[in-house]
Structures are given as C-alpha cells and as structure tokens.
Amino acid sequence: MERIPKNPILQFHPDTMECVRKLCNFNTQLEVKEAVDLLDEWVKKQSHYRKRNFTRSYLEKTIIINKGSVERAKTQIDQLCALKTIMPTFFEKCHARDELGHLKSYCIQGLLPKLTPEHYRVYIGKFRKDGLTSYTDIFRFGVLINEYLKEYDYCNGLVLIADIRDINVLRLSYSLSLTELRNILTIATEGYDMRIKGIHYVTSSRAVEVLLRLMRSVLSAKLSERMRVHKTVESLYEVVSKEILPAEYGGDEESLLTLYDKWVEELSEKKNVDYFKEMREIRAKEGVRQTEVYRSQYCGLAGTFRKLNID
Template sequence: MERLIETPLLKFNPNTLEEVRKELNLHQAGVLDQMIANFEEWISKQNHFTRKQFGRHYLETSIVLGKGSLERAKKTLDKLCTLKTLLPQFFTKHDAKNELVDSTSFAIQATMPRLTKDNYRVYCVKLASSNFDSTMLFDFHRFAILMSEYVKSNDYSHGFVCVLDCRDVNIVNVVTKINVLDLRNSMSVLMEGYGMRVKGIHIISSSKMIDTFVSLLKQVISAKIANRINVHATVEALHEHVPKDILPQEYGGNEKPLREVHENWLNVLSQKENVAFFREICKAGTNEKFRLTANYNDQILGMPGSFRTLTVD
C-alpha cells in the first residue's frame, strides 16, 4: 500500500494521503497516474523550460496545492520557473548554514513538524527585534524559499496556517525598515510560484499600531488571502484557531521551542544532498526567446521587472 515517507522535519497524520486525495477527488484508481503522465508530457513540450525533469512527488504536490487541478498546476510550475529567471536574487544561495546570514536575531521562522487534523501545515514566525539590515531581511526570504523547495519535494498537505508573533518588537520600526518590493516579490514566489495555499494568517500582538503592519501585508498579498488575516492579543486567543498541541512550547504547545525547530530546519537544509538538490532545482528557469507568445501568461507580464518589453523571436 502506498504511504508517505516521513522526514526528520515533516510528520503526517495516519490517513493524510488518503484524506487529501479523497477531498480533491484524486483517490480513484489511476486518476493521479494519468494526470502526472499528462503533466510530464506537457512539460516535455515547453520549449522555454530550461529543465524538463521533475520528480513525481514534486509534480503530485503541485496538483494537490492546485486543488486537484492539472491546469492550475501547469500554470504554477510555469510561474515558478519564470520567477526563477525573473527574480534570480532569491535563488542564488543554496546552503542555509554557510551561505545565508543568520537572521534569527531579527526573526525566527520554522514550519512545524506535525499537521493539523485537517492536514494543514503550521508555519511560525517570531519577530525578535526591529534591529535588522537589508541583507538579514533578504536572507530571511531566501531561507523561506529553501524551506519551500524542501516542502515541495517531501511534504503532503492542503497548505499552510501562518502564525506571526509580533509581541516583542516595535511595529512601526519594523514596518519602516521593510522593503515593500522585496516583500511583494517574495510573497509572489511563495504563493504564486510554489503555490502555497494559505488557510489563515494569525498575528499575535496587542500593539495599537498593529493595523499599520496589517496594511503593509495587504499590499503584498491577494485580497482573498488578506481577508484571512486575524489579529489576536494573546496566545490563548490563538488557540481558538490553531491547535495548540502542534505549536512550539512557548505558545502553549507540545512541540520543541521554535528556535530549536528552526535549528533542525537549518541543519537538514544544509545537508550535502539537499544543497546539491537546491543548486539544481533553482536552475529550473525559462529561456524567454523560446516561449510561444500565444501561451504567454498575463500574470507574469504584470510582475515587477518582467519581460513585458522583451521581443520574442
């Protein structure tokens, strides 16, 4: 019987595979095999792709995060490959431990190991200080992208519930130091490129200035996701929306402290085989002169710094 392979970073519920497939109408015999075969055939015909080989799990998670739609999965993969060419600055570092600046003095981030009962993954960020520079912030984005590549190849879920702890920082100082364009591009890579479905964003803060931060977030995400932002004054209020048993210890949960979970991610992402994989998969871009103009995605044309003015032979 087919089963999911757990990793040191990602655990699953006993029936995750069956439940996710059933909810997306992918559970009938042969359905996924045919979709993946069609996906692979489509990829082989994309002359502008610089890479044609993607693992089966990579393609299946693309379909799952596309709510079971092969067409949506195709568009997402095309978008991701295009963004790797369009925004190369996010994909140039592959060794989290040896190439990225340690940004944990500014913010600690980690995807939690256990799923919610409805098979969503919890991603936590704790803002620790408003004392950070542009390099630290950019490598924070890069770390999130390396996590996303790992998730794409190893996870199986409906998407993410995001928890953002802002209790220990001056919100105004943080907002004034964030590069909005970099944040917008990073969110585009994560949500549009990797197809990360976000069930909800839960911000913990009692600051009267939290609306300033929420307004900033709404500038860089879709209106649909913006409507899923919730602000909680206390951790106890968060527990009404996110199961506390799968949260880090400092949030009343049963998991390891967030910094320790982050360290686990740092160590695994920096393993030789994972660094080698990141180096290769980040080359999966596009050569725009080979793209068929009839298939040009208008969403890509709207990206900042896009190929809008590029002449395609």
C-alpha cells in the same frame, strides 16, 4: 507515490494521503498516476525550460496543491519558471547554515512537525529583535522551505503565524520594501501556489494596524480577509491546538528555537542543498524568446514598482 516517505521532522496522520487526495477528487492510485503522467509529459515538451526532469513526487504535490487540476498545475509550473527567470535574486542562496545562518539572531522560522486535524501544516516565523536592514535573506530562507515543502510534505495547505511581539512593529512596517514584499508574495502565492488558510499576527502593539494596511496593499482580497491579530498567545489556541504549538507558546512541541536549528540542519544536508540548486534551474534558457514573454506577463514586478512613489 503509494505512501508518504518518513521524514526527519514532518509528521503525518495515518490517513493524510487518502484524505488530501479525496479533497482533490482522486479516489485511486491509478487516477493519481495518470494525472502525474500527463503533467510529466507536458513538462518534457517545454523546450524553453532549462530543467525538464521533475521528480514524480514534486509533480504530484503540484497537482495536489492545485486541487487535482493538471491544467492549473501546468500554469503554476510555468509561473514559477517565469518568476525564477525574472527574479533570480530570491533564489540565489541554497545553503541555510552557511549562507543564511546570520538570521538566527533576528528571526527564526519553520514548519511545525504535526499537522492540524484537517491536514494543514503550520508555519511560524518569530522576529527576535530589531536591527535588520534588509529582509531579503528572510525571504530566501522561506523560498528554501517552500522548495522542501513541495518535495517532502503532503498537506491540505498552510496556516501562517508571525510572532512580532519582540520588535518595533512600526519600524518593521516602514522598513519593509513594498516592491520586495509584493514580489515575494507573488512567488509564494503564484509560483509555489501556497494554499493559505489564515495569516495570524501575534502582537499587542497598536501599530500593527499600519502593518495590516501595508499587507492589504499587496495581498489579494481573499487573503486580506484571512488576516487576524492575536494580542495574546492564548488566543492562538482558537486556531492551532496546544498539542501542535512549540513550548514557548504553551504547546507540547519542542521549542521553536530547537525546531529552527533542526530545520537549518535539514535544509543544509548536501542532498537538499543539491536539490535546491537543481530546482533553481526552473527558468527559461538564456536567449530564448520566452524570457521576454515572461517579462511582459509580469511587467508589474521585478523593476516597474521602483518607479512608483509610495506614501
């Protein structure tokens, strides 16, 4: 890939590709091509995969996310294959508008168009009201965003913002399934290998400490240290400039609701729905022994936790 293709929502700095590649120790287009060739050759030899034809864009982003390491990229693809094999429920829905449209009343989310000066992409999820009895579909929407990001975005990592000002934080904390939360975070951090610079909660509720304790129980020590609570929107400006933030956060961007509607329409484009269905097939073939190997590797996930009693 010689240049970042134009995107209907995502924007890039003129030097984004060059800077991000240099951070991964790629100084020439030839070096990138050779790395992608190596990864592509390896994928095609994985006979237990149901899908072995990845776009070169996807393979390059996988290498970039893994800081230029082809070996780490192999591991990440294999982990995603494992997780899609043993946790298919998170990948069942591929049409944002038709299958996940009901979420709009409760939660809106999406990637912001502009990158930070350091080429990080900002994600915002805003809970609009209480009442959700299951959060699985919110996680499924997030999976679609991750699939889209891997194919179309080019960034140095993510800044995550969760706006929970308009809901009962204590109720949220107690209604989240620890097993499901642990599973989706494993998918995000190991399957998609999200490079998370920070996790920011916007709320003035003292009950957020309960939520933080829950999150620390499922996050790595490194990510736990990157969590921060903002009692006001203005506090966010220390992390993300107003130029990047949506209008309701005092920013210069369109409203989050408008951006969410755009994301729903973009994710629901036929070419993207077909792509999500195709990427759902990154899993082990039925009857192949590798499936049991995956279950052994991830024995703590997708079932084992239901045997635990969580206080």
